[in-house]
Each structure stands twice: as C-alpha cells, then as structure tokens.
Amino acid sequence: MAVIIKALKPTKREIEKYVKFGIDLYDGNDCFVPNLVFDEVHTLLPGKNPAFDYCRAQSFMAYRDGKPVGRITAIINDRLNESTGKKEARFGFVDFIDDDEVTDILFATAEEWARDRGMTEIIGPMGFTDMDREGMLVEGFDEMGTMATIYNYPYYRQQVERLGYVKDTDWVEYRITVPDKVPEKMTRIAEIVLKKYDLRILKYTSPKKIKEDYGHALFHLINEAYANLYGYCTLTERQIDYYIDMYLSILRLEYVSVVVDKNGELVGVGISLPSLSEALRKCRGRLFPTGWYHILRAMKGHNDVIDLLLIAVKPEYQSKGVNSLFFYDLLNLYIKNGIKYAETNLELESNSQVQSQWDYFEKRQHRRRRAFRKKL
Secondary structure: OOOOEOOOOOOHHHHHHHOOOOOOOOOOOOOOOOOOOHHHHHHHHOOOOOHHHOEEEEEEEEEEOEEEEEEEEEEEEEHHHHHHHHOOOEEEEEEEEOOOOHHHHHHHHHHHHHHOOOOOEEOOOOOOOOOOOOOEEEEEEOOOOOOOOOOOOOHHHHHHHHHHEEEEEEEEEEEEEEOOOOOHHHHHHHHHHHHHOOOEEOOOOOHHHHHHHHHHHHHHHHHHHHHOOOOOOOOOOOHHHHHHHHOOOOOHHHHHEEEEEEOHHHHHHEEEEEHHHHHHHHHHHOOOHHHHHHHHHHHHOOEEEEEEEEEEEHHHOOOOOOOHHHHHHHHHHHOOOOOOEEEEEEEEOOOOHHHHHHHOOOEEEEEEEEEEEEEE
16 A cells, blocks of 8 residues: 555644654564653644744654554754754654655655745754754664653664765763762862852752742753754743743752852752653553553652753853762762662763763763754
8 A cells, every 4th residue: 555644733632643653663662762642742732832932843644554654743943043044944753664665755745844945954853942852863772762862763774864864963872880989089079169169059859949049040051051052942931931840840859959159140950860761661651540650659769770861051160170060969869879870861972071071980882863964
C-alpha cells in the first residue's frame, strides 16, 4: 500500500495520537525513555505552548494501510530568524519506521511546508526552543536515555543522510562516577571563589519561596548565559511564567544550588534531579493510573542516578571557578543519598570550558547526538 500523509489539526485528540506513535514505535526497547505524554501534547498545542506566540508549526503523520508509520513537525521560529537574519526552519518530534518511502514523504512534506513559507534551510531535530528535546542520537544506542534527551534507532541517521542532510553540530554526554568524597582541589577552589567574589550558596526548602525570590531571575539568567549557544532563542516573559509553573514546583530542592553575590543578585544556578528514566519507562510516559507512583518513588531517591539538568552562570563570572561551587555544595548530598552516577545531558562538543569541569571525576563519554542541516 502507498504511504499517505496527513497534516494534523491542532487538537488534543489528534496530537495525543501523534505522541502515542512516538512511544509505541519503541515498544520493548530497554533504552528508550518516553517524555511525559501530557507535556509533549502541551508543547505541540498552540493554545498551551507560549512559544506559538512567535513560532509557526505544522505536525504531519504518515500512514500505510491505515496504520501510522511516521511523524514529523515542521517549525519556523520567526523571532530567532529575525535576530539572526536567517530563513531557517526546523524539523522535530520526528519518528519513523525504517522505510525509504516513509522517510521520503515525511521529510519532503516538511521541507515543502517550510519552502512555501520562504525558508531556505532546515535543521533538526530541534524543538520550538532549547527547553525542548533536541539532537538525533548517533552514538550510544545501547545506553538508556534521560528524560531530557531524544532516543532514536540507528537507522535514523542513515535515512536523513540519504536525503541530503549533513552534520551541523554535535552534542556529547557523559556518565560521571560520583566519588567517595569531594575532591580536595575542588574544595580549595570553591572556598577561594566564595571569598574572592563575596558569594553565597543559598538552599531552599519551599517551592513558593524560591519562585518568589528567584523564579524570574533564574530564567533571565538562563537567557543571558545561553544566549550564544547553538540554536538558542531567549525565552519571553510568557514562556518564563509557563516554565516556572511547570517545573519549579516539582524540583527536589536539596539538589538545587543558588549562588548570589553580596547584594543577593543571582550569579549562578545548578539544577539536578533524581533520574526519572526507569520511572518513565515503567509508566510509558503517563501519570495515570500508576505512573505518578513510579515518578514519586524515583523523586524520593529510590535510584542511584542523578540527572544534571543545567548549570547557568552570568557571563561576567564564567571562567572564574563559579561552576565548582555547585559540586562543592551538591556532592556531599549525592554521596549521603547513595547516588553513584550522574548524567550530564547535552553539551556542545566544541564547549571545552564546560567539559573541562568533568576532569575532576571518573567519566565516560557514552552518547553523542547531532543536528543536521539541509538547503531547501
């Protein structure tokens, strides 16, 4: 049977089917970690995701004999294009069976949609913003993923390269072995940095309090610290409000380090979270009927892996040893709570400054993912 493609309506019912296909395709794969279904659905719905204030997008599903065989979302981030002067589209949320006909029609449709709107290039896999999953896995297919990263089959790379897509950039990821104690050199550097720049490390126990004190400041800091990173689009106030409501209330706050100067101004933040990978696999990305139990159990520490979600430092304090403060603060907690390994998540392969911070630890570079580019 021929493959047909359908442009989805932006309704919860249609988008839920789209998200479900992206999970069902990996049924039985021990390394695949699904996103939370409601989170991905909200990301793809214009009425829910404030990124649609400045993004245009269309999701497509490919069918053969009435059964779904592929999906892709074409995105134009107009705000980012205006700031860079580019005419660049993105493809994201892409999954497909290993079939040339399926891949051909999926990407041709996304490319045509972008071309019809004046775009001259397309990159991906990328989301609406840097807060979405990005980067196609090209190494580490036998490693379990994290809640923040994409998993895909090895044939994805061969298929997109067959269609003329070429490497644009790579990210690498490390699995860090948590040491028995904080390295002495790191302790010395951290204590020097605290004293030299008159900094303090704040700890919170109340989600409401951290929101009130530094909720908006935290995301403004991320905007400032990440501004020059690949594909980054600064978050708007509506997006900041959205992410504050979504994420700050669910963090395990003992694993959050807030660094401020003598005036209480935010200098840096480090956020980590007990790994939810196994929990998300068990519940297939759904909170109900029992998913909430698996996720809550993981959050309470019933695993030995921590995800290092992000570290952001004000540009004027970068290269001054501030990063050491987060590990100085958190390592003893990891050790006390039985954490054996830390997952770094995505780091640009060219970002030697970030990668050098792992030199204190036993580490293994175990995954690599890629953004591809094609001229239209």
